[in-house]
Amino acid sequence: MNNTQSNITIAARKEALNLIEMGKVIDTNTDEQIHNGRREKLRQSFSKYGLETFNETQVLEFALGMVVPRTDTNPTAHRLINTFGSLNGVISASPEKLKSVAGMGEISANFLHFLKQFVVYIHGIERKSQRIVTPSDAVEILRDVMKLYPVEHFIVACLDSKGDLLLHQNIRGDIDRVNINVRDVVDVALRVGTTSLVFAHNHPDGKSTPSDADVALTRSLVNVFGAVNINIIDHIIFGATDYYSFASNGLIESMRREFKNFNTRLL
DSSP, X not given: OOHHHHHHHHHHXXXXXXHHHHTOBSOTTSSOBSOSOHHHHHHHHHHHHTTTTOOHHXXXXXXXTTTSTTXXXXXXXXXXXXXXXXXXXXXXXXXXXXXXXXXXXXXXXXXXXXXXXXXXXXXXHHHHHOBOOSHXXXXXXXXXXXTTOSSOOEXXXXXOTTOBEEEEEEEOSOGGGTOOOHXXXXXXXXXXXXXXXXXXXXXXXSOOOOOHHHHHHHXXXXXXXXXXXXXXXXXXXXXXXXXXXXXXXXXXXXXXXXXXXXXXXXX
């Protein structure tokens, strides 16, 4: 971890402690609290760190603040957690039960009920649409992922036996110097329990033609995962205007045959 990352982590922890301290209320049955300005503090923390510094009550408080203007939602969030036991319990409750908690109206109850339905809905879309069986499937899905990265990144996409995308993970390293740690890729694959993999990286300002380093890295990955029976579907390089598929150009299959022939000679 470099100094910048360390400083961010320390700052995030301090912010989390401050938010926890501000979360103390005098009486959760009333809307009287110790500190003012919570909504702005939560907004600033979310802007910097996302939800990483939030506990479940603060996530709920922040969500309610989106539909309840000019009102402190911290005591209501505490009452909801106390009533339903957890954030999941809150958003799983019916609007009628949510409205029985002091501070909850019809709009806020319907909004929390909507959040659970929204998560289920999006999860369903992702599971239906993000299926990779062929190299062309991988290109269509990962092209949008790689557009998020303005500088060179290496992505590993983990798939289940049906080709459904379980996870796409950014692996830190320097591809130009073949400094991608293959062990990091293996750790991700084994942790997820993947059946097959697709690799992708980008050349944001250049052509998609693979370098010698790209070819060497791909061969290493094919050999390593061939030894543990995890299928490599493709390694795709996205250039500024085009892409290169190792599979479509026959290199993945060629590397796979080389590995099998080498193992056969050893036996």
